[in-house]
Amino acid sequence: MSEQLHGLSIRDLRVSFDGFTAVDGVSLDVAPGDIRFLIGPNGAGKTTLVDAVTGLVRATGSVRFGDRELLGRPVHRTSRLGVGRTFQTSTVFEELTVLQNLDIAAGARRSWATLLRRRHGVPAEVAEALDVIGLAGRADQLAGTLAHGQKQWLEIGMLLVQDARLLLLDEPVAGMSHEERDATGQLLETVSQHRTVVVIEHDMDFLRRFARTVTVLHAGQVLSEGTVAQVQADPRVQEVYLGHPVDAGTAPTPTEA
Amino acid sequence: MTTVARDPVTAAEPAPPPPGEPAAGPSRHRFRAAAGFAFGAALLFAVAPLMLSDFRLSLLAKYLCVAMVAVGIGLAWGRGGMLALGQGVFFGLGGYAMAMHLKLADAGPGNMPDFMMLYGQLDELPLWWRPFASPWFALPATVLLPMAVAFVLGSLVFRRRVRGAYFAILSQALAAAMVILLIGQQGTTGGTNGLTDIQGFFGYDLDDPVNQRMVYFIIAGTLLALLALARHLMHSRYGELLVAVRDGEERVRFLGYDPAAVKLVAYVVAAGMAGLAGALFVPAVGIISPALIGIVPSIEFVIGVAVGGRATLLGPVLGAVAVAWARTALSERFPGTWTYLQGLLFVVVVAFLPGGLASLVGLARRRGGEPRDGLLSRVRRRRAGTA
Numbered sequence: 001m002s003e004q005l006h007g008l009s010i011r012d013l014r015v016s017f018d019g020f021t022a023v024d025g026v027s028l029d030v031a032p033g034d035i036r037f038l039i040g041p042n043g044a045g046k047t048t049l050v051d052a053v054t055g056l057v058r059a060t061g062s063v064r065f066g067d068r069e070l071l072g073r074p075v076h077r078t079s080r081l082g083v084g085r086t087f088q089t090s091t092v093f094e095e096l097t098v099l100q101n102l103d104i105a106a107g108a109r110r111s112w113a114t115l116l117r118r119r120h121g122v123p124a125e126v127a128e129a130l131d132v133i134g135l136a137g138r139a140d141q142l143a144g145t146l147a148h149g150q151k152q153w154l155e156i157g158m159l160l161v162q163d164a165r166l167l168l169l170d171e172p173v174a175g176m177s178h179e180e181r182d183a184t185g186q187l188l189e190t191v192s193q194h195r196t197v198v199v200i201e202h203d204m205d206f207l208r209r210f211a212r213t214v215t216v217l218h219a220g221q222v223l224s225e226g227t228v229a230q231v232q233a234d235p236r237v238q239e240v241y242l243g244h245p246v247d248a249g250t251a252p253t254p255t256e257a
Numbered sequence: 258m259t260t261v262a263r264d265p266v267t268a269a270e271p272a273p274p275p276p277g278e279p280a281a282g283p284s285r286h287r288f289r290a291a292a293g294f295a296f297g298a299a300l301l302f303a304v305a306p307l308m309l310s311d312f313r314l315s316l317l318a319k320y321l322c323v324a325m326v327a328v329g330i331g332l333a334w335g336r337g338g339m340l341a342l343g344q345g346v347f348f349g350l351g352g353y354a355m356a357m358h359l360k361l362a363d364a365g366p367g368n369m370p371d372f373m374m375l376y377g378q379l380d381e382l383p384l385w386w387r388p389f390a391s392p393w394f395a396l397p398a399t400v401l402l403p404m405a406v407a408f409v410l411g412s413l414v415f416r417r418r419v420r421g422a423y424f425a426i427l428s429q430a431l432a433a434a435m436v437i438l439l440i441g442q443q444g445t446t447g448g449t450n451g452l453t454d455i456q457g458f459f460g461y462d463l464d465d466p467v468n469q470r471m472v473y474f475i476i477a478g479t480l481l482a483l484l485a486l487a488r489h490l491m492h493s494r495y496g497e498l499l500v501a502v503r504d505g506e507e508r509v510r511f512l513g514y515d516p517a518a519v520k521l522v523a524y525v526v527a528a529g530m531a532g533l534a535g536a537l538f539v540p541a542v543g544i545i546s547p548a549l550i551g552i553v554p555s556i557e558f559v560i561g562v563a564v565g566g567r568a569t570l571l572g573p574v575l576g577a578v579a580v581a582w583a584r585t586a587l588s589e590r591f592p593g594t595w596t597y598l599q600g601l602l603f604v605v606v607v608a609f610l611p612g613g614l615a616s617l618v619g620l621a622r623r624r625g626g627e628p629r630d631g632l633l634s635r636v637r638r639r640r641a642g643t644a
Contacts, residue, residue: 054511079513091508093501100497107494108513115495162512 005032006066006082006165008053008196013061015045015052022048023059024220030213035188035197037207040217041240046200047088049217050168054078054085065166080108084164088171090151094144098135098154101143102126105158125161132190133157134183149180156187167197173206185210216240290488293571294481301477311466318473318541320581321480325534326558327565327577328483329527334559335567336491337523338503339420343428344531344558346435347403349550351532353439354402355539356452357386358395363456366390371454372447383445392459396536403532404525411524415517420506429552436551451546458540472540479537480574483530488570490526499523531558557584560603566615576613 008030015023023045030036038046052059053070055078063070070078093101103119106126122130122139130136133153138146143154152172159167172188173181181203188197188210201207207214207228214231216224224234231237305317326344333339360370361382373379388394410431419427439446447453461468490496502509502516509516539545548554557580565576580599588595606613 075507075510076513076515079511085511087508091505093504093508095500095504096497101501103494104498104501104509105512107498110494112495115498116490116493118489118493119497158512 004066004165005194006196007032007034008166008198009062009064010049010053011062011064013049013052013059013063015048015057015059017057022220023052025061026217026220026222028215028222028225030196030198032196033192033194035192035199035210035212037211037214038198038200038217039202039207039214040223043219044217045220046217047170048220050085050170050198050200053168054083076108079162079164082163082165083168084159084162084166085168086152086155086159086170086172088174090148090155092143092146092151092154092158094142096143097140098130098143098146099126099139101154102129102157102161106161106163108162123161125163129157129160132160133187149176149184152176152184153187156184156191160191165195167191167195169197169199171200171202173201173203181206286492294485297484298481301481302474305477306470306473311469314473315469315541316582316585317578318469318476319538320578321473321476322534322538322541323558323561323581324574324577325476325480325483325537326531327562327573328480328487329530330558330562331567331570331573332487332490332499332530333523333527334562335569335573336496336499336503337520339520339524340422340425340559341428341524341527342425342559343430343432343555344527345432345550345552345555346428347407347528347531348535348538348554348558349435349439349545349547350403350406350535351399352535352539352545352550353446353452354389354395354399354532355536356455356545357389358392359455359458359539360452361386361390362392362459370452372450372452373444379444386445399536400529400532403528403535407525407528408521411521412517415520415524418517429555432550432552432555436547439547447546449547451544451549452539453544453546455539455543463540463543469541472537476537476541479533483533484570484574486526490523491570495519495522557581557599560599562613563603563606564613566613568612569615572613572615575615 010029011027013023013026014021026045026049038049040046048057051057053063055070055073055075059071061071065081065083068081070081070083073081093104096104099122103123103126106123107115127136130139133156135146135150135154135157138150143151146154156167156169156172169188173184176184185206188199191197192212199211211228214224214226214228215222216231216234216237218240223240224231224237226234301321306314309317326348330341330344333341360372364370369379369382373382389398414424414427439451440448442448456463458468458472461471463469463472490499498509498514498519502514502519506516509519535545535550538549558577561577561580562573563576564580565574566572580602584595584599587598591598610616612619
């Protein structure tokens with residue numbers, strides 16, 4: 001595992017679908033090893049932003065991870081640069097075991113000669129990930145039979161063995177119990193020692209406990225950015241979340257310093 | 258790194274025994290597989306030749322050719338999710354390549370095949386027939402030609418993310434196009450009649466029952482070899498990856514793989530298997546014609562696989578043999594209704610037993626446990642999804 005941490009740097013990112021602009025000139029920087037939460041009302045462009053970074057949708061602007069430009073590459077090439085993501089709905093391979101799921105995630109750089117042979121034993125990085133995500137006792141269980149929270153952990157484990165240096169997690173704790181949320185948060189803290197983490201999340205309690213920095217998106221633009229306390233104190237954020245209409249085009253409220 | 262994520266569910270209850278196959282260790286697996294192959298070999302090489310008349314044995318040889326196609330479809334469709342409804346094309350390419358060589362060999366060096374004299378106004382052998390005079394070209398071509406066509410087609414199609422019903426329709430259209438092409442070029446392909454009346458097989462007279470038996474043994478041996486190859490692929494890392502592509506193509510892309518390449522390999526291997534099957538079908542039956550490789554036979558290949566259980570190793574083989582046998586037995590007695598029966602069978606299996614008959618075996622074996630495939634687990638999953 002290379003120990004080098006990279007930051008994510010997005011400049012003037014724009015994504016449009018048939019005239020509708022989902023992401024409208026977003027610029028933001030995520031420091032190496034940060035746990036950045038992306039929040040915002042529905043339709044703010046959070047998932048589209050992640051889609052653009054991973055190459056799933058076309059975008060203009062610039063997205064750099066470390067010193068590499070990510071835009072303009074097909075999805076699987078972007079992934080090989082160390083960008084991993086999860087989805088709102090868990091997408092583990094249900095007909096395969098936990099071990100097989102992780103082994104596949106670990107293998108994108110394998111040669112055909114290796115692929116065409118049988119797996120013997122458990123690769124070291126897979127064993128480590130099994131430990132980290134707490135599923136070592138369930139390695140041979142079909143992923144489809146896991147509980148919801150365990151599937152989410154398996155997804156994170158797949159990103160670990162994939163050796164993703166940038167983790168983009170889309171609502172990782174949705175539908176989880178309190179204990180599972182705590183475990184997930186601690187997992188993120190461990191993971192961020194060697195990786196940069198970006199989390200889309202609606203759960204404010206989870207955000208307060210585990211976010212290091214927060215970006216608030218609204219109508220495709222960055223509304224506010226900073227620590228949890230700074231963002232919470234921002235009147236523009238309060239306006240958006242309390243439901244008062246905010247015209248994205250107008251200048252910020254006079255309270256801004 | 259230390260373990261931070263404690264797993265509340267694991268802590269609360271003891272982990273259940275892992276269901277199904279993964280429980281068995283690799284050595285037990287290998288033993289079971291070796292025993293299975295030995296049993297299959299005994300059945301095909303000893304029991305069948307002793308029990309069956311020459312006529313029945315030659316029918317079985319024909320069914321086993323269909324089973325070879327089925328092994329490939331099991332790989333491409335069952336494991337890879339590509340509903341290959343046009344395997345007749347590859348079966349036909351292999352069959353015609355072999356038949357062309359055998360016709361040329363029957364005619365003797367320098368002569369033209371009989372049918373060309375009959376309706377062709379040809380003075381000499383067409384250029385594209387000539388290489389098939391050499392067995393060193395024709396035999397590899399029976400496998401490599403279908404694989405090459407599948408490679409070109411698959412490269413074009415999978416990269417453009419054509420899948421599901423669109424892929425099925427496309428492959429079916431290809432089978433139709435091939436038939437039209439063959440019929441249209443009657444002078445050089447034999448047209449609707451195909452290449453018929455094949456007498457010899459590398460110096461052996463195919464009318465001799467002893468030689469027919471030899472052809473049967475070659476076919477049986479080839480089928481076992483293809484099964485071994487399919488088993489190896491299914492149990493390799495590639496096989497696991499193929500299932501992953503089937504169930505979550507996008508997810509695999511995000512893991513850094515190119516799913517098009519993964520699918521292409523299975524599709525090309527399946528095409529090669531179909532080509533080999535077609536090549537061996539020719540000495541077993543003595544004919545290859547458009548009617549044997551068009552849309553209807555292409556669908557029949559798939560029906561056998563669906564009935565047997567597409568995602569298993571043996572399901573497609575047993576299903577293909579069973580359906581082909583039923584076709585012979587029932588169409589003798591009820592010539593008009595077999596087609597309808599077959600269609601009904603397909604609909605019933607796809608709708609109510611998506612895992613095929615093999616999933617019944619799985620259900621029985623795991624009675625009380627968690628079924629892995631088929632209706633019950635689907636319903637359960639669907640319920641879990643909506644909950």
